[in-house]
Amino acid sequence: MVREGNDFREASWQEAFERINAGLGEVIEHHGPESVAVYIGNPSAHNVGLGMGLGIFAGALGSPHIYSAGSVDQLPKQLASELMFGNGMAIPVPDITGTDYLLMLGANPIVSNGSLWMVPDFRGKLRAMRSRGGRLVTVDPRRTETARLADEHVFIKPGTDAWLLAALAAELHRRGRRIPSSYPIEHADSLFSRLATVTPEMAALMTGIPGETIMDIVGGLDSAANPVVYGRVGTTIQRHGTLTSFLVEVINLLTGSLDHSGGAMFPEQPYRSPASSSNSPNYARYHTRVSGYPEVLGQFPAAALAEEMETPGEGQIRALVCVAGNPVVSNPDSDRLANAIASLDLVVCVDIYHTETSQFADVILPGTSPFEEGHYDHFLGAMGYRNAARYSSPVFASDRADEWRTMLQLGYLTRYRQVATESELDNYEDTVIAGLVAAHCNDPTSPIHGRDIQEIMALIEPTQGVERLLDVGMRVGRFGDHFSGGDGLTLNRVAASPDGIDLGPLREDRLAEVVRRPNGRIDLGPQAILDDLDRLLQEQPDSDSTFRLVGRRNTRSNNSWLRNLPMLGRGRNLCVLEMHPDDAGRLGIGEGDTVQVSTGSAQLRIPVSLTKDILPGIVVMPHGFSQTQGLRQSRLQPGENYNRLVAAAEVDAPSGTSALNGIAVSIVADQHPSQSKRKR
Numbered sequence: 001m002v003r004e005g006n007d008f009r010e011a012s013w014q015e016a017f018e019r020i021n022a023g024l025g026e027v028i029e030h031h032g033p034e035s036v037a038v039y040i041g042n043p044s045a046h047n048v049g050l051g052m053g054l055g056i057f058a059g060a061l062g063s064p065h066i067y068s069a070g071s072v073d074q075l076p077k078q079l080a081s082e083l084m085f086g087n088g089m090a091i092p093v094p095d096i097t098g099t100d101y102l103l104m105l106g107a108n109p110i111v112s113n114g115s116l117w118m119v120p121d122f123r124g125k126l127r128a129m130r131s132r133g134g135r136l137v138t139v140d141p142r143r144t145e146t147a148r149l150a151d152e153h154v155f156i157k158p159g160t161d162a163w164l165l166a167a168l169a170a171e172l173h174r175r176g177r178r179i180p181s182s183y184p185i186e187h188a189d190s191l192f193s194r195l196a197t198v199t200p201e202m203a204a205l206m207t208g209i210p211g212e213t214i215m216d217i218v219g220g221l222d223s224a225a226n227p228v229v230y231g232r233v234g235t236t237i238q239r240h241g242t243l244t245s246f247l248v249e250v251i252n253l254l255t256g257s258l259d260h261s262g263g264a265m266f267p268e269q270p271y272r273s274p275a276s277s278s279n280s281p282n283y284a285r286y287h288t289r290v291s292g293y294p295e296v297l298g299q300f301p302a303a304a305l306a307e308e309m310e311t312p313g314e315g316q317i318r319a320l321v322c323v324a325g326n327p328v329v330s331n332p333d334s335d336r337l338a339n340a341i342a343s344l345d346l347v348v349c350v351d352i353y354h355t356e357t358s359q360f361a362d363v364i365l366p367g368t369s370p371f372e373e374g375h376y377d378h379f380l381g382a383m384g385y386r387n388a389a390r391y392s393s394p395v396f397a398s399d400r401a402d403e404w405r406t407m408l409q410l411g412y413l414t415r416y417r418q419v420a421t422e423s424e425l426d427n428y429e430d431t432v433i434a435g436l437v438a439a440h441c442n443d444p445t446s447p448i449h450g451r452d453i454q455e456i457m458a459l460i461e462p463t464q465g466v467e468r469l470l471d472v473g474m475r476v477g478r479f480g481d482h483f484s485g486g487d488g489l490t491l492n493r494v495a496a497s498p499d500g501i502d503l504g505p506l507r508e509d510r511l512a513e514v515v516r517r518p519n520g521r522i523d524l525g526p527q528a529i530l531d532d533l534d535r536l537l538q539e540q541p542d543s544d545s546t547f548r549l550v551g552r553r554n555t556r557s558n559n560s561w562l563r564n565l566p567m568l569g570r571g572r573n574l575c576v577l578e579m580h581p582d583d584a585g586r587l588g589i590g591e592g593d594t595v596q597v598s599t600g601s602a603q604l605r606i607p608v609s610l611t612k613d614i615l616p617g618i619v620v621m622p623h624g625f626s627q628t629q630g631l632r633q634s635r636l637q638p639g640e641n642y643n644r645l646v647a648a649a650e651v652d653a654p655s656g657t658s659a660l661n662g663i664a665v666s667i668v669a670d671q672h673p674s675q676s677k678r679k680r
C-alpha cells in the first residue's frame with residue numbers, strides 16, 4: 001500500500017520499493033544514514049526470515065538509531081547478562097524438571113506461556129514439579145492465574161523487587177552462604193559490602209512484604225536442594241530492571257544453582273552464529289543525542305524515540321522503518337510519539353495488519369501469512385526448558401516474496417540506491433550467505449575454521465532463502481554435522497521430523513563456554529549496577545496517597561495485535577481497570593463504573609472491575625488497546641492505550657528501558673461521562 005494524500009492505495013512491489021528508494025535516498029543524501037531509524041517489533045523474534053533479514057538491512061544502513069521492542073521488554077535481562085557474563089544472549093532458565101523451590105517474580109506463564117523461557121504446557125510441568133514435593137512461590141502485585149496454582153503468593157509493591165532480592169542475598173550471606181569457589185567470579189566484595197547494609201526490616205518497609213515472609217523465603221532458598229529464582233517482564237519493565245535481573249542471578253550463584261541441574265541453566269541453541277568480533281561489554285559505546293541514553297547491545301531505548309525525532313540538529317531522525325512493531329501503542333508517551341512519527345519525512349511499515357503506527361506510513365509492505373513461511377526459533381530456541389531443534393516448512397506455497405526477501409531488498413536498495421531485480425537479489429543473497437560462511441571459516445572456535453568458503457557454499461542443501469542460513473548455523477552448531485558427513489543435524493534432517501528433534505535435557509557446567517568476558521570471570525561489580533544499587537539504597541517508601549498502575553496480559557490477546565481477531569475478540573471487555581473494593585468504596589466507585597485515570601500529562605477513561613486479587617493502592621490494566629481504528633480492522637475489543645500514561649523519561653537508568661509498570665496515577669470517579677466523551 002502506498003499513501004496518496006490521506007488515503008492508501010494498492011501498488012505493485014516495484015512501485016512500493018521505488019518509492020522507498022526515492023524517500024530513503026533523499027533523506028540519506030541530505031542528512032546521512034544516521035537520520036534513519038529502524039524499529040524492530042516483537043514478532044521479529046518469532047519470524048526467522050525477518051529476524052535474520054533485519055540484521056542485513058540494519059547492517060547496510062549503518063545508523064545508530066536502531067530501536068526495538070526489547071527496550072519495553074527484556075533488555076535489562078540481557079544487559080545484566082552482558083555485564084556479568086560478557087554475553088547478552090546468556091539467559092539462564094529454571095530447570096523445572098529438577099528444581100524443588102521455584103521463586104518466580106513478575107511472570108505469569110499460565111497466561112503468557114513462558115517468557116525468555118520456552119516451556120510448553122507450563123501447567124503440566126508445574127504439576128509434576130509439585131508432585132515431586134517442589135514448591136512454587138510467586139511474587140507479584142497481582143494474585144495471577146499462575147499464583148493461584150502456587151504454594152504461596154507474595155504481594156509486592158511495584159518496582160521494589162530489587163529491595164526484596166537485595167535483602168534475600170544479604171540474609172543468605174549473613175547465614176554464612178558464600179558463592180561457591182567453583183564459580184569464576186570477581187568483584188564480589190564491592191557488591192556484598194553494599195548489600196550488607198540491607199536488612200529485612202528495610203526491605204519490608206519498601207516492598208510491603210512482611211519481614212517474616214522475607215525470612216520464610218530466605219529459609220526456603222537456604223534449605224531447598226535445588227532452589228531457583230526466575231524473574232520476567234514485571235521485573236524488567238520497571239525502575240530497577242537491570243539491577244533486579246542482576247540480583248536474580250546473584251542469588252542463583254549464592255545458592256550454587258547457576259549452571260547446575262535443578263537450578264538456573266543455560267540452554268544450547270542448535271543454531272550457531274559466528275562469534276562476534278567486538279569486545280564486551282557491548283554497552284555505552286555511544287549515546288543518544290538528546291538525553292544521553294547509553295547504547296545497549298547495539299540499540300537505543302524506545303524512550304529516546306520521540307525526542308530524537310522532535311529535536312532539531314545533526315542526527316535528528318527524519319525517517320522510520322518500522323518492522324513488525326506497533327510503537328504508537330506499545331511504547332511510552334504514545335500521543336507524543338504518534339505526533340513525532342506523523343511529522344517525519346518518510347515512514348515505512350512492514351506489517352501483516354494496518355495498525356495505529358502504519359496510519360502514518362508512506363508505504364506499507366505486507367508480510368506473508370505464517371502459513372506461507374518456514375519457522376525456526378532462532379531467538380527463543382536459546383531458552384528452552386530442554387534442548388531441541390524444530391523447523392516447520394511452509395504449509396502453503398505463496399505467490400509473494402517472503403519477509404526475508406523483503407528485508408534483502410531493503411538492504412540492497414539502501415546499499416546500492418536502486419531497487420534490485422530478481423536476479424540481482426539472488427546474487428545479493430549469495431553474497432550475504434558467503435559472508436556468513438566466511439565468518440564461520442574465520443572463527444577459530446568454529447568446527448569449520450579454516451575450511452574453503454566455496455566448498456562449504458556448495459554443500460549447503462537448500463538452494464534459496466533464509467533456510468540456507470539455517471542450514472549453515474545448525475550444521476556448525478554443537479549438534480550439527482560440521483559439514484563432515486556423519487549423522488549430526490542438518491536443516492533437512494530437522495525438517496524431516498515435523499515434531500522436532502529432542503536434543504536432551506539441559507547440560508550443566510557450561511559457564512566456560514557461556515562467559516565471554518576477556519578474563520573468563522563473572523563480574524559481580526559492574527559500575528552501572530553498583531551505581532543503581534546506590535540509587536536504590538537512597539529510596540524512601542512511597543506515600544500512600546497515589547495509586548500505582550501495573551500491566552497484565554490476557555490469554556485472548558497478544559500485545560497490540562490479536563484482540564480484534566473474530567475468534568479471540570468476542571466476549572467480555574478485556575480493557576478494564578482492576579481495583580480493590582476498599583479503594584473503590586472509599587472513592588464511591590462501583591463495579592463497571594467508568595473512572596478517570598490521570599498522570600501529570602495524560603488522562604483516560606476506563607470501566608472498573610473490582611477484585612481482591614490485588615492490594616489496595618494498586619490498579620491493573622492491560623496494554624495493547626487503543627481508541628484509534630486500525631484501518632480495515634473490526635473493533636471487537638476497543639479500549640484505552642495504557643502507554644499514553646507513561647512519561648518517556650521513566651526508565652531503568654542502566655538500560656534506558658521504559659518503566660512501564662508501577663507508574664503513579666490518580667483516579668477519580670467519572671462525574672460527567674457525556675461531557676468528557678465530547679471532549680475526547
Ligand SMILES: Nc1nc2c(c(=O)[nH]1)N[C@H]1C(S)=C(S)[C@@H](COP(=O)(O)OP(=O)(O)OC[C@H]3O[C@@H](n4cnc5c(=O)[nH]c(N)nc54)[C@H](O)[C@@H]3O)O[C@H]1N2
Nearest residue numbers: 041042043069073324325326330350351367551559560623
Ligand atoms: N504498558 C505496557 N506496554 C508494553 C508491555 C507491557 O507489559 N505493558 N509489554 C511490552 C512488550 S513485552 C513487548 S514485546 C512490546 C511489543 O511491542 P511491539 O513489537 O512494538 O508491538 P506489538 O503489539 O507486538 O506489534 C507487533 C506488530 O507486528 C505485526 N506482526 C505480527 N506478525 C508479523 C509478521 O510475521 N510479520 C510482520 N511484518 N508483522 C507482523 C502485528 O500486526 C503488529 O502490528 O510491547 C511492550 N509494551
Ligand SMILES: Nc1nc2c(c(=O)[nH]1)N[C@H]1C(S)=C(S)[C@@H](COP(=O)(O)OP(=O)(O)OC[C@H]3O[C@@H](n4cnc5c(=O)[nH]c(N)nc54)[C@H](O)[C@@H]3O)O[C@H]1N2
Nearest residue numbers: 106107108112115158159232233234554555557558559661
Ligand atoms: N496471551 C498472551 N501471551 C503472551 C503475550 C500476550 O500479550 N498475550 N505477550 C508475550 C510477550 S511479548 C511477553 S514479553 C511475555 C511476557 O510474559 P510474562 O513475563 O509471564 O508476563 P505477564 O503475563 O505480563 O506477567 C508479568 C507480571 O508482572 C507483574 N508485575 C508488574 N509490575 C511488577 C513489579 O514491579 N514486580 C513484580 N514482581 N511483578 C510485577 C504483573 O502483575 C504481571 O502479573 O508474554 C508473551 N505471551
Ligand SMILES: [Mo]
Nearest residue numbers: 042069073074
Ligand atoms: Mo515481550
